[in-house]
Amino acid sequence: MSAHILPRRVYYTVFAVLMVSTYITWQISYFDLGPLNTIAALAIAVFKAVLVVLFFMHVRYSTPLTWAVVIGGVFWLGIMLSLTLGDYLTRGWGTFG
Amino acid sequence: MSPEAAHHHPAALAHQFDGLEQQKEVATLGMWVFLVTEILFFGGLFATYSIYRTLYPDAFTAASRELVVWAGTTNTAVLITSSLTMALAVHAAQLGQRRLLIVFLILTMALGCAFLGIKAFEYYTEFAAHHIPGAGFQFEPEHFQHAQIFFSLYFVMTGLHALHMVIGLGIMAVMLWWSARGIITEEYYNPIEVSGLYWHFVDIVWIFLFPLLYLIGRHVH
Numbered sequence: 001m002s003a004h005i006l007p008r009r010v011y012y013t014v015f016a017v018l019m020v021s022t023y024i025t026w027q028i029s030y031f032d033l034g035p036l037n038t039i040a041a042l043a044i045a046v047f048k049a050v051l052v053v054l055f056f057m058h059v060r061y062s063t064p065l066t067w068a069v070v071i072g073g074v075f076w077l078g079i080m081l082s083l084t085l086g087d088y089l090t091r092g093w094g095t096f097g
Numbered sequence: 098m099s100p101e102a103a104h105h106h107p108a109a110l111a112h113q114f115d116g117l118e119q120q121k122e123v124a125t126l127g128m129w130v131f132l133v134t135e136i137l138f139f140g141g142l143f144a145t146y147s148i149y150r151t152l153y154p155d156a157f158t159a160a161s162r163e164l165v166v167w168a169g170t171t172n173t174a175v176l177i178t179s180s181l182t183m184a185l186a187v188h189a190a191q192l193g194q195r196r197l198l199i200v201f202l203i204l205t206m207a208l209g210c211a212f213l214g215i216k217a218f219e220y221y222t223e224f225a226a227h228h229i230p231g232a233g234f235q236f237e238p239e240h241f242q243h244a245q246i247f248f249s250l251y252f253v254m255t256g257l258h259a260l261h262m263v264i265g266l267g268i269m270a271v272m273l274w275w276s277a278r279g280i281i282t283e284e285y286y287n288p289i290e291v292s293g294l295y296w297h298f299v300d301i302v303w304i305f306l307f308p309l310l311y312l313i314g315r316h317v318h
Contacts, residue, residue, distance in 0.1 A: 005191045015181040022173050022307075026166075029312035037316060041308035049301045056184045056297045058290075063122055066129055073133030077140045084144045088151055 004061040014055045021048050109285030121287050128291040132298050139302050142254050146309060149246050156243030158314030160236070163228060164251070168219045169311035172212050173303065179208035180300045187293045193283030195276060202273045205296065209266050216259055223248070251310055258306060261299045268292045 025044045029037060054060040059070055107117060114120040150157045186201035227235035229252070230245040237244075272292050275281050281289055 005188070008185065008188060011181060011184045011188065014184075015177065018177045018180075019174065022170070022177065025308050026170050026312065029308065029315040032316040038313070041312060042305075045305050045308055048304045052180060052297050052301050052304070056180055057294050062125065066122075066126055069126065069129045069133060073129075073136045076133075077136050080137065080140055081144055081147070085147055085151075088148045 004058065006055070006058075006061075010055060014051050018048055018051060107284050109282065117284055121290070124287040124291050125294070128294045132294065135298060139254075139257075142250070142257070143305065143309075146250050146254070149243075149250065150313075153240075153243035153246065156240035157247050158317055159240045160228075160244040160247035160251075161310060161312070161314040162317070163223075163226065164311050165219050165222055166311050166315065168215050169307055172215050173307045175208050175212045175215070176300045176303050179205050179212070180297050182208065183293045183296045187286070187289050190276075190281055190286035190289040191283070195279070195281070198276050198281065198289070199273065202269055202276060206266055206269045206273070209262055209269070213259060213262055213266075216255065220252075254306055254310070258299065258302055261302070265292075265296050265299055268295060 021044050025041055028040055028044075031037075033040065053070065059066060110117055110120060114123065182201045182204040186198055186205060189195075189197035189201055223229065227233050228248050230249045234241070234245055234248075269292065272281070272289055275288060
């Protein structure tokens with residue numbers, strides 16, 4: 001009855017990309033890239049999470065209301081992280097002696 | 098159309114919904130609202146991690162190097178594979194393939210148990226190495242204090258994640274029971290779908306935990 005039954009190969013493809021991404025994350029961590037280590041690790045993690053949300057969790061094929069809830073959740077997480085780190089990451093300036 | 102036919106509706110359809118499609122959308126939306134609370138719940142822990150890692154970067158890299166990296170990497174692969182079998186379980190449910198659905202649910206549970214087994218082995222290793230924060234904690238003197246913050250976060254974050262896995266296994270056991278009894282049908286597979294949403298969410302939490310806990314000190318020789 002459901003409007004969106006995905007072909008199995010979509011799941012296999014997403015799975016393969018997730019596994020390759022995991023391998024890349026693991027290998028890349030052995031190279032000293034400075035701050036890029038953390039950025040690369042997080043970028044790959046976000047990429048993997050988006051794949052899981054869109055395809056395994058079927059959000060790509062969900063109603064606009066579901067999209068709004070998902071984006072809202074991530075947006076509020078962004079508020080929490082950015083305001084918190086906006087404080088802590090800017091404390092080392094020491095201009096007030 | 099006879100009055101009986103006009104009032105006929107599928108057995109799985111609760112009376113407050115217009116149809117099965119609407120019922121499914123409501124179930125999905127409800128699960129997502131719950132998952133948003135989970136995102137913010139784990140988000141608080143990730144924020145705490147970020148603050149302390151910013152304050153004590155050297156202690157964090159030194160402590161991270163002590164974790165069993167092959168176990169963490171293997172567990173990432175195990176969880177991603179369990180997400181695949183979960184997605185295939187939902188797919189089988191959508192097509193009304195009951196036997197295949199049951200097989201994929203059992204595979205998902207087996208992979209979940211494998212994850213917890215590897216995690217337990219890691220906890221044992223860390224216990225034996227005196228890396229549990231508190232009176233018996235042992236670490237190089239330079240980072241003795243702040244490495245305990247890392248290990249506290251490690252145990253709380255992976256512990257809460259493992260608790261979610263245990264709850265997930267409980268949910269899957271119920272889904273297995275319902276599938277075997279024939280409650281899950283081609284028309285009514287919402288329970289499998291929303292259980293899958295929960296399972297995938299727990300996978301996503303691990304996708305972030307893995308690099309942030311296990312990999313941050315690997316490039317230092």
